[in-house]
Amino acid sequence: MSTTTPGLEPLVGVTTTDLAAITRGRFVAAKNLERISRHGIGWLQANICLTPFNSIANPNPWGARGDLRIIPDLKARYRTEHTGRITPFDIVFGNIVGLDGSPWNCCTRTLLKNALDRLRNEHGINLLASFEQEFQLFGAALPPSHALSFAALRSADEYTSRLMAALEQAGVDPEVVISEFGADQFEVTCGPSDGITASDRCVVIREVAREIARAKGWHASFAPKTSPDGVGNGVHLHFSFRDVNGKPLTYAAEGPGGLSPQAAAFCAGILKHLPAITALTAPSLPSYYRLKPHAWSSSYTWLANQHREATLRICPVVSIGGADPSPQFNIEYRAADATANPYLTMTAVVLAGLEGLKAKMPCPPLVDDDPTEMSDQKRAELGLVRLPETLPAALKAFDADAVVQSWFDPLFIESFHGVRKAELATLASLSPAEVCERYRTLY
DSSP, X not given: OOOOOTTOOOEEEEEEEOTTSOEXXXXXXXXXXXXXXXXXXXXXXXXXXXXXXXXXXXXXXXXXXXXXXXXXXXXXXXXXXXXXXXXXEEEEEEEEEOTTSOBOTTOHHHHHHHHHHHHHHHHOOEEXXXXXXXXXXXXXXXXXXXXXXXXXXHHTTTHHHHHHHHHHHHTOXXXXXXXXXXXXXXXXXXXXXXXXXXXXHHHHHHHHHHHHHHHTTOEEEOOSBSSTTSOBOOEEEEEEEEOTTSOBOSBOTTSGGGBOHHHHHXXXXXXXXXXXXXXXXXXXXXXHHHSOTTSSSXXXXXXXXXXXXXXXXXXXXXXXXXXXXXXXXXXXXXXXOTTSOHHHHHHHHHHHHHHHHHHXXXXXXXXXXXXXXXXXXXXXXXXXXXXXXXXXXXXXXXXXXXXXXHTSOHHHHHHHHHHHHHHHHHHTTXXXXXXXXXXXXXX
């Protein structure tokens, strides 16, 4: 347990997560947080155009003019003394507003709130969600161990024990730490919560995992690929529905794969707009080194029952002891990684799902076979479209989908393109191995 050195002022970070999926902000004295929450801290419009390389995308629509405020959400504060640092880890998430308090049209946390409000107000559905996250440890010099083994977890002790303790104390509701398939690769899961809280927790898990590693002189990388031929690190969004009274709405025993009509239409909307929203949920150059067939990630507009190559996977339910499937039943979106802002990932999924609900789309085919072994005609009959294979292709699909474009303010779209184009320009001369190494250190 960390203890604050006498004389050190406890600080709390007031933060926001940008289009590069970097969580940024300012520290304030913890004792002043409640007072500061009334008017927030200063921020700039151009900050949304910061790249992961510590540059501002140029051109961008903002320039050097303008001021904003980040208003901390005091209900979204996470604190733990278990990271191994001298002072506690203390973070509070905020919403970006104008100087008059009006919501800013490029605040990703506000975009998600608006999408979730629409889902509730238009369809009586509350979203319950959680993120699974994979990462790798570097510099730890852990002994070789078998994947998924007890020995692999023990070899990383007390890192894994400290990680669970810190997340528990912070209120993230951690469920398991898993030793994954890759060398020194781990996965962390947490319990489901409302969409905003789930996205906040996603950021906390990343930052806590990194801080504990830094305290030991290691590096925890959530990059989608840390080497071209290595394993991928995914971020899997699990979601289910509840009505306004908390009754599960995702499961129907008679539905295809157990999907209720609402869940089926929601999935259909996601698959229809999936090529476009992939640019939002897998927005970096190395994202597309990961999204390939036979990589246990995602590669097609594909709904399946318990198949880990599908982009939308209907997750298994447990019937042991007569357990009710309804509250367990959930769907997993797998075409995402940690170079994507989690608020924006969930916003894209929710807004695409809303399109399916609005149009009352029928359930897409549930496909158990490998799309790469099908004929073009068979894939077309099943509605299986290959996801974009590069970031430029994903950006082209994003621009070509008028419905997806309509979800966002033109200034947001211009800012998003600016960040992505700046990244592509920075990496243009690098080999895939050099790209992966760059992102390994940044994420």
